[in-house]
Amino acid sequence: MxxxxxxxxxxxxxxxxxxxxxxxxxxxxxxxxxxxxxxxxxxxxxxxxxxxxxxxxxxxxxxxxxxxxxxxxxxxxxxxxxxxxxxxxxxxxxPDINYNPKWTIILNLPTVSEIKINSILTVAIAFDRFSAFAWPVAYKLRRRGYYTLASAAVAITWGVTDASFCYFTAPFVPKTGCGAAGCFMNETFRYYWGVSDMFINAIVMVITALVLANQITVSVLLCSGICIFLPSTLGGLGELFGLSAFASLGPFVAVGLQACGVGNAFIFIFQHTVIRNSIYEIGKRLRTNVTTL
Structure with a gap:
């Protein structure tokens, strides 16, 4: 000094x-x-x-x-x-973030429905593949169009029910410092939502392990199972043990849903022969046009 x-x-x-x-x-x-x-x-x-x-x-x-x-x-x-x-x-x-609870719930309702619809349709695909290997004769005689419509109807009905349950039970109370929509949901709904999605996607993982299907089907089931099953399990276990997973980790369920959609798109692009050949032909045609110019 x-x-x-x-x-x-x-x-x-x-x-x-x-x-x-x-x-x-x-x-x-x-x-x-x-x-x-x-x-x-x-x-x-x-x-x-x-x-x-x-x-x-x-x-x-x-x-x-x-x-x-x-x-x-x-x-x-x-x-x-x-x-x-x-x-x-x-x-x-x-200052902490402080979202409007009503609009946060409303904007999150499509995600609530989509997660349930995705889970139900994934179970339907997995069970369809399993029944084809377990009961091949009955599978050939079955009207698969009816099975598809029934699966879609169940998935959409359950998804709309979840969205309605979420909205009409929400307390609409501000939650300062939380950026996930799960913080604004009713505690009973969060418990039901997390546990139900966890068990549905657990069924998908079990059926996938038993099915010896083609590579595309297994890849789609695994992608949907992992991207939806892991966030659902985290949310379900958090509600079972009283952990505030949404407040700590943010909108991880929505992130898993987005990752599932992107992953399925890449699976079909790189593993489906017809789609892959079409993309190759389009690329070849574009290169030819550029060379000509």
């Missing part, structure tokens, strides 16, 4: 008072309100005492008042570590 440096005695009800700071020091207004913490105070007198910080000190409290020789409190030296600490403080102590 410099030999000519002094430390002022704190005044009554004013906090530490510092009158000058050299080029090595940071000057901040500690008592100003409603202004940026990094805004330098240039007013006269100790009424709003600034804080000078030694940039070179290490291992000491960075907020310790310090005086030293120099041009005074108009110095525009900014200490990077103090600014970083200020930004981190704003990020941690700033």
């Amino acid at each position: 410099g030999k000519n440096c002094k430390k002022k005695v704190d005044g009554p009800d004013r906090g530490p008072t510092v009158f000058s700071a050299g080029p090595r020091y940071l000057v901040l207004d500690r008592t100003g309100t409603g202004t940026d913490l990094t805004e330098l105070w240039t007013g006269p007198g100790p009424d709003r005492p600034p804080l000078a910080l030694d940039r070179a000190r290490t291992g000491t409290d960075p907020t310790e008042p310090w005086t030293g020789p120099g041009p005074g409190p108009t110095s525009k030296i900014l200490d990077r570590r103090i600014y970083t600490k200020y930004v981190r403080s704003v990020a941690e102590d700033g």
Whole structure:
């Protein structure tokens, strides 16, 4: 430390008072309100005492008042570590997100329905493949069109029921700091929703393990099972054991649903022979047109 440096005695009800700071020091207004913490105070007198910080000190409290020789409190030296600490403080102590509960539930209803519809149709596909191998004669005699319509009807009905149950039981209470729609749902619905999806997708995983179907079918079942089963299991176990998974992890169920859709698209693109050949022909035609031009 410099030999000519002094430390002022704190005044009554004013906090530490510092009158000058050299080029090595940071000057901040500690008592100003409603202004940026990094805004330098240039007013006269100790009424709003600034804080000078030694940039070179290490291992000491960075907020310790310090005086030293120099041009005074108009110095525009900014200490990077103090600014970083200020930004981190704003990020941690700033205003939390606070979504409108009614609109959050309404915008999430398609996701609630889609997850159930996806799960039911995945079970229907898995059972269809299983019945083809377990009872081949009965499978050939069955009207598969009726089976498809019945599966779609059950899936849509169950999905709409889930969406209605979600909306009419929602308390519509603000949940500050939570960005997942699950935080705004009724606790009973969250328990039913998570546990039911968990068991439905567990059935898919079991049937998939028993079915020796073609590569595309198995890939679709595994993609749907993993992307929907794991988030559903996490949500179901969280409700069973009283864990706030939605508040901690955010909208992980919706992310799993999106990953399932993208994964199924890539599976059909790269594994379905007709689709793959069509894409190859389109690419070849485009390359030919570019070469011609």
